[in-house]
Amino acid sequence: MSSTQPLTPEEKLADAKRQLGLPHIVVICGSTRFMTEMTEADLRETRAGKIVVKPGFDMKSPHELWSDPVEAEALKARLGDLHRAKIRLADEVLVVGDYVGDSTRAEIAYARSLDKPVRFTHPEIAPDA
Template sequence: MSYPQQRTPEEQLAAAKQLLGLPHIVAICGSTRFMAEMNEADVRETEAGRIVVKPSCGLGSAEAAALKPRLDALHRAKIRLADEVLVVGDYVGDSTRAEIFYARSLGKPVRFTHPEADPAGGA
């Protein structure tokens, strides 16, 4: 007797998004110094019919230090939810580099507003 193959959580999420007819979801990543550019990218992606998830705010250093682990975990959840990642800005620091690596480890396509900023050399 054969048993039906169980779907992974990622496969279940993809199937649910398809059943619900959800548009393509884009997670915007990048340094919060590029918040204005992230907002512009949000407008462009939304105008193209995509759902956008992104960092919601830049925090001061004291606030950021206290919240960073929770904000990082929340942003990784946004990356898992998304169909692809858009990296904004011409600079990629350690946090953004980790987000790119995480997205690619999940098989998510990663686009760049500045392809030369890709730590993989534009791969």
């Protein structure tokens, strides 16, 4: 009788991605002040044959969807959850920009806790592993 351990959810996801023949998935992280650089990184990673996920928009820019401060805080929390889900889905993280703030630092720590490789467009700003 075999004593194989059941697969973890992460192992099941990796197996499903292999079976589906999905390309490498990279999630872009960083301050939304670098949205232009994120778009450029998206272009380069996509050209290299990778699936790219990144922040969808910049809440620092005015918009009616987050003009109410109470709704904006709730949206910010939901977006944080969504971005952590993107990190779980991805095969690796690409941190864009020459600055790492508290939110990005937390995303890097989260990715590393999941054993996701983390690359930087500016390696000199990488927090210690």
